[in-house]
Amino acid sequence: MDFNSTVKGSALEGFYPAGWDFAKIDACIDAPETITNRQPHWNEGFTPIQCDSLGEFETYMGHEIALQIKLAREKGEKIAFILPVGPMGMYKWVVYFIKAWGIPCDHVYTFNMDEWADGEGNTLPSDNPGAFQYAMEQALFNPLGELTVPANQRNFATKDNLPTYPAKIDALKAEGAKLVLVYGIGRMCHIAFWEPTFAADYDTAAAWEAAPYRIGAKIHPLTVEQNALTSFKSRTPLVPCRANTIGPGIFMRADYAIGGADGTLGRGMQWQGLSLWMTLRHETTPWITSTYIPKLAGKLFFLKDLAGPLEAECN
DSSP states (O other), X not given: OOHHHHOXXXXXXXXXXXXXXXXXXXXXXXXXXXXXXXXXXXXXXXXEEEESSHHHHHXXXXXXXXXXXXXXXXXTOOEXXXXXXXXXXXXXXXXXXXXXXXXXXXXXXEEEOEEEEOTTOOBOOTTSTTOHHHHHIIIIITTTGGGSOOGGGEEOOOTTTGGGHHHHHHHXXXXXXXXXXXEEOOTTOOBTTBOGGGGGGOSSHHHHHHOOEEEEEEOOHHHHHHHHHHTSTTOGGGSOSXXXXXXXXXXXXXXXXXXXXXXXXXXXEESSHHHHHHHHHSOOBTTBGGXXXXXXXXXXXXXXXXXXOOOOOOO
């Protein structure tokens, strides 16, 4: 008795994306020690890196981001980052390394990948503790002090500014800037808030891949609950049900990607192991957004516990 044998006629029938085949999804899971085994469809420059602890994870990921800033500085080049709010722990290490190396970030341009919104794309005030702009200012921009990214080079996903992302990124790339995607993987395998359910709105994979952003996008119920648990201390009534978000037409243009999966909860509990295995092993499909990640060169840091074994353990 399992999901597939009991879902018909249940409250969950039709709840998950139409393109999800749970038998195929479950077949993605293998022995924990095999999770980093290279797959034929991966970009040759894509590498998953297992971390033994949260501290190791945050340090490695922060160092990788700071290193990209340092290398661009040494080359005399601009660099653009697509940034997430989640994971967040790496940002304190970005600050640490940038300050230790004494690197001014006036060559850095940032594009936050998403922001909570209503149906018209209106976003939370920037001083609201739940706002992604507030989170970025507290975790990265303010702590960098005089070395920080200039305010006019920081972009946030408001309804007016998000539509300007493609042209701004085009201009930076034309000047030789490297575009670096920093990302987490959602419980629903979204990147940014680009949900797998959006696949139903496109006639072809090519059309889906070209979509640059959405304003006031409907996010999946499990994404709301994921954020209730990870960012809102379980308080679901505080979580907006929509967001402004970049799409694959932006994040798949990255020259390099730095990912993080740190979704453990303690006492053996976790929420991200299945999403990680799906990302690494499932065939590429718009119905599972994160399956596009291994097509990009870069590093995906993940906590060892997420590899499993993903077996029942009552808590």
